[in-house]
Amino acid sequence: xxxxxxxxxxxxxxxxxxxxxxxxxxxxxxxxxxAQALMDAVLxxxxxxxxxxxxALETAYPDPKIAYALGRQAVIDRFQMLQExxxxxxxxxxxxxxECLKETIHDxxxxxxxxxxxxYAPQETIITLDxxxxxxIQELSGVDAVLEYVRCIASEQRFLKKFDTSYxxxxxxxxxxxxxxLMENICGIVLQNTIGHMVLRQPLHEKGFGGEEYQRIEQxxxxxxxxxxxxxxxxxxxxxxxxxxxxxxxxxxxLCCGLTDIAVRIRNHTKHHNLESVFLL
Amino acid sequence: xxxxNWMELMSKQTQIKQILDTVAYTERFGLTLxxxxxxxxxxxxxxxxxxxxxxxxxxxxxxxxIYAFCDSAYIEQENYCDxxxxxxxxxxxxxxxxxxxxxxxxxxxxxxxxxxGVCFGDLDYLKGTCLDIFAQAVRAGYTGYRKSGGQxxxxxxDIVRRWDKKLYLETLQELCWR
Numbered sequence: 001x002x003x004x005x006x007x008x009x010x011x012x013x014x015x016x017x018x019x020x021x022x023x024x025x026x027x028x029x030x031x032x033x034x035a036q037a038l039m040d041a042v043l044x045x046x047x048x049x050x051x052x053x054x055x056a057l058e059t060a061y062p063d064p065k066i067a068y069a070l071g072r073q074a075v076i077d078r079f080q081m082l083q084e085x086x087x088x089x090x091x092x093x094x095x096x097x098x099e100c101l102k103e104t105i106h107d108x109x110x111x112x113x114x115x116x117x118x119x120y121a122p123q124e125t126i127i128t129l130d131x132x133x134x135x136x137i138q139e140l141s142g143v144d145a146v147l148e149y150v151r152c153i154a155s156e157q158r159f160l161k162k163f164d165t166s167y168x169x170x171x172x173x174x175x176x177x178x179x180x181x182l183m184e185n186i187c188g189i190v191l192q193n194t195i196g197h198m199v200l201r202q203p204l205h206e207k208g209f210g211g212e213e214y215q216r217i218e219q220x221x222x223x224x225x226x227x228x229x230x231x232x233x234x235x236x237x238x239x240x241x242x243x244x245x246x247x248x249x250x251x252x253x254x255l256c257c258g259l260t261d262i263a264v265r266i267r268n269h270t271k272h273h274n275l276e277s278v279f280l281l
Numbered sequence: 282x283x284x285x286n287w288m289e290l291m292s293k294q295t296q297i298k299q300i301l302d303t304v305a306y307t308e309r310f311g312l313t314l315x316x317x318x319x320x321x322x323x324x325x326x327x328x329x330x331x332x333x334x335x336x337x338x339x340x341x342x343x344x345x346x347i348y349a350f351c352d353s354a355y356i357e358q359e360n361y362c363d364x365x366x367x368x369x370x371x372x373x374x375x376x377x378x379x380x381x382x383x384x385x386x387x388x389x390x391x392x393x394x395x396x397x398g399v400c401f402g403d404l405d406y407l408k409g410t411c412l413d414i415f416a417q418a419v420r421a422g423y424t425g426y427r428k429s430g431g432q433x434x435x436x437x438x439d440i441v442r443r444w445d446k447k448l449y450l451e452t453l454q455e456l457c458w459r
Contacts, residue, residue: 019338026384028342029376035336 010064014042022120037121044123044142045071048078075122075143082147083113089154094161096168097180104131105153112146132185135257155254156187162244163190163204167281170207174280188258191237195262196279198236207281214275221270230263296323299344307351311358318362325366333373342385343369349389355402364404368392371408378416383426390431391415399435414438 018038019030046064049071062070086109095102108127115126123142133152140148160168171193172179172186179186197204199220200213209217221229234256241252269278300319307313314322326343330336346368350356356364375388383391395411396402418438419426426434 016338019336023338026386027376027381028339028345028385029330029335029337029373030381031377032334032336034381 007064011039011042014065014068015039018042018120037123040123041119041121042068045075047071048074048122048144072118072122075118078143078147079116079118082143082150085147085150085154086113089150089157092161093157094165096160096165096172096186098131098172098182098186099180100183101131101186104129109146109150116143118143130183132183133257134185134188134254151250152254155251156185158245158248158251159187159255160190167204167207171281185258187255188262191255191258192262192265192278193280194240195233195236195266196275198240209276209279209281214279217275217279218270218273221266224267226263226267229267230259233259233263233266293320293323293327296326296341296343299340300347303344303347303351307347310351312351312356312361313358314362321362322365322369326369329366329370329373332370333377335373335376342372342389345385345389346372349393350396353393353397353402355396367404367408371404371412374408375412375416378412379419382419382424383431387426387431391426391434394432395435399439411435 015035015038018041019035022034022038023030046067049067052070052074090105093105095105108129112125112127116122117124125141125145127146129146129149131153133149134156135152137145137148137152168186168190171190175189176182194204196202196209196213196217197206199217200209202209202213221232224232237255237259238252241248241255245251265278266275269275297316297319300314300322301316304313322343326337326341343365346365350364350368372388372392375392376383376385379388392407392412396404396407399411400406415435415438425437
């Protein structure tokens with residue numbers, strides 16, 4: 001947390017006021033767990049204030065009560081931003097038949113909007129985001145976690161929609177015959193396959209790889225170490241993103257999160273001469 | 282920041298003052314508290330809250346307990362401080378046992394009613410029977426106390442057939458006519 005918010009007494013006063021609102025005049029006490037949750041709520045808002053772009057240039061911390069109030073407003077702003085991004089996401093959302101992706105976006109996130117308690121529990125994420133992302137957002141919580149999640153899903157949608165829907169589903173079907181019930185990231189599967197095309201500079205509409213193509217890909221990777229492979233993938237991806245997505249740094253940054261695992265898979269399958277399991281179509 | 286100590290920083294002096302402020306009202310019932318007794322009760326409050334893992338914000342419950350029970354037929358000056366300490370502990374315990382589903386007023390109303398009418402001043406009976414049975418009902422989902430404010434609630438859960446006027450007269454009649 002920030003440098004000055006160890007002022008326990010100041011925080012206690014804020015928590016005390018929040019607690020009395022929470023108790024509503026009907027109770028004079030609460031459990032340790034409830035009190036700790038309210039303290040966590042106050043700290044979450046203060047952290048939101050500290051990480052707000054508009055406060056980035058502040059050199060002096062305001063009064064803790066003001067920091068909390070501004071932080072709470074920041075949380076409200078993020079919640080509104082999340083709602084806007086979600087509306088944009090589902091307008092043209094494609095789940096490619098994947099059940100956990102569909103349920104997460106169509107059921108779980110609306111439940112978050114319904115149940116999220118900005119005042120007394122902004123730190124609670126409430127829902128489980130079952131569809132896995134390429135990156136790790138476990139350190140985030142509350143609206144920050146869900147906002148980042150929606151941003152990442154939006155990046156995935158931008159990437160996947162560059163391909164025909166039927167093509168994406170064909171890759172997924174080739175990957176696993178019953179992919180609909182998988183709980184895996186489909187963007188990573190499609191990205192991995194696309195790397196084969198990048199290496200060979202083969203247009204996407206030229207589906208499938210033959211023995212000669214697999215050999216060429218093997219030769220491309222076999223003399224590179226794991227880290228060199230990942231570096232190479234990043235460079236390939238950067239060029240490809242620039243060609244097809246302009247300067248979409250957000251997308252590039254997100255897709256890079258999947259490259260470590262992809263690089264390891266490529267290296268392993270190159271050693272065992274079975275890149276057919278990696279580059280599918 | 283996550284240490285529990287921050288929860289125990291409420292001013293003891295404020296609590297003592299609040300307790301002593303009640304004396305102006307309770308002395309009409311022959312009940313007073315000295316500075317020492319008020320300090321003791323404030324300390325007992327801290328210990329009880331710690332034991333029950335609860336935190337009080339704002340005014341504590343003890344003044345309300347005092348105002349609710351000061352007209353009790355079963356509290357005298359000799360046992361006043363001890364009874365208050367125990368009522369306080371019982372209150373926090375049963376706020377937990379009832380999962381905070383019941384408001385302070387509802388619980389106090391129930392406690393006072395039982396203390397006077399069923400327990401006849403027996404705190405062990407209040408704690409171990411009346412409140413225990415009622416807490417089980419609340420945990421099971423009973424919410425009738427919200428309408429009644431905690432009044433006349435125990436009868437429907439009581440497991441003991443108690444004396445009432447009709448029963449008394451019947452028994453008296455039987456005894457007289459033997």
